[in-house]
Amino acid sequence: MAFRRVLRASVPQSRLRAVGEEVAKRYGEPLDSIESLEADNWLSVPCVVNERWFVKVIADQHTLVHGLLTTGRNLGAFSSGTEGFFEHFSTPVEMAEHELESTRRMRELGVNAPEPLEAFEHDGLGVLVLEYLPSFRTLDAVSSEELSDLVDGLFGNLSRMHEAGIAHGDLRAENVLVAPKDGDPTLYFIDATRVNDDAIEDARAYDLACALASLAPLLGPADAVSAAADHYSAEDLLSAREFLDFVNLRPDHDFDAAQVKGEIEKFAA
Template sequence: MAIRRLLRGDLSDAAVESVVEAVAERYGLPADRVTFLEADNWLSTPLVIDDEVFVKVITDRHTLVHALLTAGRNLGAFSSGTEGFFGHFDSPVEMAEHELAATRRIRELGLDAPEPIEAFEVDGLGVLVLEYLPEFRTLDVLDAAAVRDHAPGLFGALSTMHADGLVHGDLRAENVLVADGDLYFIDATNVRGDGLDDAQAYDVACALGALAPEIGAQATVTAALTAYSPAELLDARAFLDFVNIRPDHSFDAAAVKGEIEKVAT
C-alpha cells in the first residue's frame, strides 16, 4: 500500500491549499467546500471545489507513472505486431494542457465532454479545471439494457473522433460518463500522430472490450458494425488480447474474435 500511495503522488495539505487558493482566486469561488473524489486514479488527484468546478491535480509522480504505463502499453502494441503509438509527457502541466486540448477537440466535433476551462501550473503541479457534472454514472454501472441502448452511440462517437484524426487512447467504461442520457468522454491520452491507424484500431478494440462484459460479444460486435466496417473490426481484432491483459479490462476475447470472424467471412 505504501508503494501504491507513493506512485499515486499523494498531495500534501500545503499543496492542496495552494491549488485550491489559486482556483478560487481565478474563478471567484469562496472555496468553502473541497471534496476529494473516490477514484482509483493513478494519473491525477481529482477534487471538486464548491460543487462548481472539477479539478485534476497532477504531480511529478503522476507524470512518472504515466511514462511507465506508456512504456508498458507500447510493449503491448509491439506484441500485437505493430510499433508503439503512445506518447509521454515531460511535465505535469503538459499532461494537463493535453487533456484540456483533447477535451476541446471532442466538443468541437459536436460530441459531449465536460466543458474545458483552463490548464495552468501551481508550484510545479499541473492543474486542469473542467466543468463539474454533479449527476453522472459511468458506463459500467448501468444495467445491460441501458448499455445496449448506448452502445451504437459510443461507437458512433468514436468513429467521429477517428474521422477527424483524434484518438482517445484510453477508452474504458470508467472514461465514458452518462449524464441526462448523453455520453460524455473524459481522460483522452497522448497518441503519436505517426501511429494513427493502429491507434484507431486499438481504440475500437478497447470499446469492444469495455462493452462485451456488459452486453455480450454478439451485441457488442453488432453495435460496432453501425459505425465500423468488418475490415476495420478485423484490424481491431489484432489488439484484443493486448487490451484484455490490461488490469482495467476483463472480457472474453475469444468470443469477441469469433463474432468478428463471423461478420468478416
C-alpha cells in the same frame, strides 16, 4: 498492494487547498470547499472546488507513472505486431494542457465531454479545470436497458473522432461517463491520452478493441460486435481484433478475447 500505493501518488492537503484557493480566485470567488474524490486514478488527484469546478491536480510522480504506463503499453503494442504509438509527457502542466486541448477538440466535433475551462501551473503542479458533472455514473454502472440505448452513441461518437483523425488512447468504461442532459442520460468522454499522429490508424484500431473489451462483458460479445459494425467496416474490426490479446492483459479490462475474436470473424466472413 504496496506497489499500487506507491503508484497512486498523493498531494498533501495543504497543497490541494492552495490549488483550490487559486482556482476560486481565478473565478472571483473565495474558497468555500474542496473535496477530493475517491477514484482509482494513478495519473492525478481529482477534486471538486466549491461544488462548481472539477479539478485534476497532477504532480511530478503522476508524470512518472504515466511514463511507466506508456512504456508498458508500447511494449504491448509491439506484441501485437505494430510499433508503439503512445507518447509520454515531460511535465505535469503538459499533461494538463494536453487533456484540455483534447477535450476541446472532442467538443468541437460534437462529442460530449465536460466543458474544458483552463489548464495552468501552480507551485509545480499541473492543474486542469473542467465543468463539474454533479450526477454521473461510469458506463459499467448503468443498467442493461440503459446501456442498450447508449451503445450506438458510444460507437457513433468514437467513429466521429476517428474520422477526424483523433484517437482517445485510453478508452474504458471508467472513462465514459453517463450523466443527465436535458433529462436524458448522455455519454461524456474523459481522460484522453496522447498518441503519435504518425500511427493514428493503429491507435484507432486499439481504441475500437478497447471499446469492444469494455462492452463485451456488459452486452455479450455478439451484441458488442454488432453495435460496432453499425459504424465500422469489417476491415476496421479485423484491425481491432489484432489488439484484443494486448487489451486483455490490461488490469482494467476483463473479457473473453477469444469470443470477441470469433464474433468479429463471423461478421467479416
